Amino acid sequence: MSTASNADSCPHRSAKPPMHRIDFGEVGPPRPTRLPDGTPAWLASRYPDVRQVLSDARFARSPLYAADAPALAAAPDLVSNPDLMFNQDGEDHLRLRSILRRAFTPRAVARWQPWIAAMVEQCLDALAEKRPPVDVVAEYALPLPVMVISRLMGLDDSVRPQLRHWAEHAFSDGSHDEKEVSDVLEEFSAFGADLLDRRRHEPGDDLVSSLVTAADQEGGIPEVQLVQLVCGLVVGGHDSTMTMLSNTLLYLLGERPEVWRRLGSDEGAAEVLADRLLHLVPLGDDRGSARHAMEDVEVGGVLIPAGSVVLADCSMANRDPDVYPPRPFDDLFxxxxxxxxxxxxxxxxxxxxxxxxxxxxxxxxxxxxRFPTLRLDEPADAVQWRLGSTSRGPRSLQVSW
Incomplete structure (x- = not known):
C-alpha cells in the first residue's frame, strides 16, 4: 500500500467531486448494506431513523471493537482505538465526557471569541502581505485552526509542524502502510502522555491542565483513555476546521460569488450561512457512523436484529426531503x-x-x-484533493484579489 506522500503526489484532479457535489443516493427506510470488508450491515438514512440510532442506548459503540468484531477500518487509526472517548459507552463514556463537557459549553466558547478573532486577524494580516496568487489553504485555512488548538491545549510552537503528520495518520483512510501508522500513533501517544505528565506537575491556563485536574478529582479514569482524549483533541481540533474552511471557500468562491459581499458585511448572516454550510458540506467520503445493535430494535418500521452493525448516515439524513428542502443550496442565508x-x-x-x-x-x-474582491485564480474543477485521510479538502486553493 502507498504512503500518504505517495498518494498526495498523484494529481487526482477529476477523480473525486467537490464535497458539496457528492451524490448521497436516495433516502429511505433502513436497508441492508455491507462494510468495506464485505460484512453485512444495515444503513439508516432518514433523519428520524439516524437520530434514533445515535440516541438509543440499545445501539452501542464499544462492541464494535471486540476481538471478534468485523473490521471497520482498512488499517488501525486513532478513530478505531477502543480507548478513545467516542468508542466508550455507558458510565465509562460519561466519566470521560463529564471532564470535557464544561470546557466546551456555548458560554465557555463565547469567552474565547476575542482571542480567536485576534488570531483570525493575524492570519489575514499575513495573507494581505503576500503577493497574489496565494494558496489560501496553506496561508489561512490551515494555520488558523492550528493556532487556535495550540492556544487551547497550551502547545509549544515547535510542535505545530508535526500536527498535520499526526492527523494524517490518526485519520488514515487505509492508504498508509499499517506499520507506518502504528509507529506514528505510538509516537503521538507518547507525546500525549508526556503532555499530561507535564501539566500535572506544572499546570497552566490551558485545556489539558483543566482536564488533568478534573480527571484526578473524578478518579477511576485509566491513563490510557486520558492520553487518547488529549490526542483526539489535538488532531480533531484542527483537522475538521481546516477541512471545512477549505471546502466552503472552494464552494463559495467557485460557485456562489454573489453571496461574498453579504457574508463580509453582515456577521449575523455569516452565522446562518456557516451553520448551513456545516450542515450541507461533509468532511469526508466515509459514509455512516457505526453502531452495534445490543438487542432486536425496530427503526423506522424495520426490525434490526441483535448483533447487527448499523451505519447511521448523517450526511444522507441532512438531505432528507421530508425534513429539509429538496434544493438545499438555494438560500444559504x-x-x-x-x-x-x-x-x-x-x-x-x-x-x-x-x-x-x-x-x-x-x-x-x-x-x-477584508478581501471583498477575493476570487479563485484557477478553475474550481482543477482542484487537487488532499488524500490519505478520512477527511477530504483541497490540497491547495490559489486565490487573488
Missing part, C-alpha cells in the same frame, strides 16, 4: 429547518460543535470583509 446532524446526536454528540461554528463563522466573515 435561510436558517436551518431542524437541528443539523453534522455533529451527530445523542450521547456522542460532538462536544466541539460550538467551537467549530465559531471558527467557521469568524473565519468566513472576516476573510470576506
Amino acid at each position: 435561510a436558517p436551518l429547518e431542524r437541528p443539523t446532524l453534522a455533529f451527530g446526536a445523542g450521547p456522542h454528540y460532538c462536544l466541539g460543535a460550538w467551537l467549530a461554528r465559531l471558527e467557521l463563522r469568524l473565519g468566513l466573515h472576516r476573510i470576506a470583509a
Whole structure:
C-alpha cells in the first residue's frame, strides 16, 4: 500500500467531486448494506431513523471493537482505538465526557471569541502581505485552526509542524502502510502522555491542565483513555476546521460569488450561512457512523436484529426531503429547518460543535470583509484533493484579489 506522500503526489484532479457535489443516493427506510470488508450491515438514512440510532442506548459503540468484531477500518487509526472517548459507552463514556463537557459549553466558547478573532486577524494580516496568487489553504485555512488548538491545549510552537503528520495518520483512510501508522500513533501517544505528565506537575491556563485536574478529582479514569482524549483533541481540533474552511471557500468562491459581499458585511448572516454550510458540506467520503445493535430494535418500521452493525448516515439524513428542502443550496442565508446532524446526536454528540461554528463563522466573515474582491485564480474543477485521510479538502486553493 502507498504512503500518504505517495498518494498526495498523484494529481487526482477529476477523480473525486467537490464535497458539496457528492451524490448521497436516495433516502429511505433502513436497508441492508455491507462494510468495506464485505460484512453485512444495515444503513439508516432518514433523519428520524439516524437520530434514533445515535440516541438509543440499545445501539452501542464499544462492541464494535471486540476481538471478534468485523473490521471497520482498512488499517488501525486513532478513530478505531477502543480507548478513545467516542468508542466508550455507558458510565465509562460519561466519566470521560463529564471532564470535557464544561470546557466546551456555548458560554465557555463565547469567552474565547476575542482571542480567536485576534488570531483570525493575524492570519489575514499575513495573507494581505503576500503577493497574489496565494494558496489560501496553506496561508489561512490551515494555520488558523492550528493556532487556535495550540492556544487551547497550551502547545509549544515547535510542535505545530508535526500536527498535520499526526492527523494524517490518526485519520488514515487505509492508504498508509499499517506499520507506518502504528509507529506514528505510538509516537503521538507518547507525546500525549508526556503532555499530561507535564501539566500535572506544572499546570497552566490551558485545556489539558483543566482536564488533568478534573480527571484526578473524578478518579477511576485509566491513563490510557486520558492520553487518547488529549490526542483526539489535538488532531480533531484542527483537522475538521481546516477541512471545512477549505471546502466552503472552494464552494463559495467557485460557485456562489454573489453571496461574498453579504457574508463580509453582515456577521449575523455569516452565522446562518456557516451553520448551513456545516450542515450541507461533509468532511469526508466515509459514509455512516457505526453502531452495534445490543438487542432486536425496530427503526423506522424495520426490525434490526441483535448483533447487527448499523451505519447511521448523517450526511444522507441532512438531505432528507421530508425534513429539509429538496434544493438545499438555494438560500444559504435561510436558517436551518431542524437541528443539523453534522455533529451527530445523542450521547456522542460532538462536544466541539460550538467551537467549530465559531471558527467557521469568524473565519468566513472576516476573510470576506477584508478581501471583498477575493476570487479563485484557477478553475474550481482543477482542484487537487488532499488524500490519505478520512477527511477530504483541497490540497491547495490559489486565490487573488
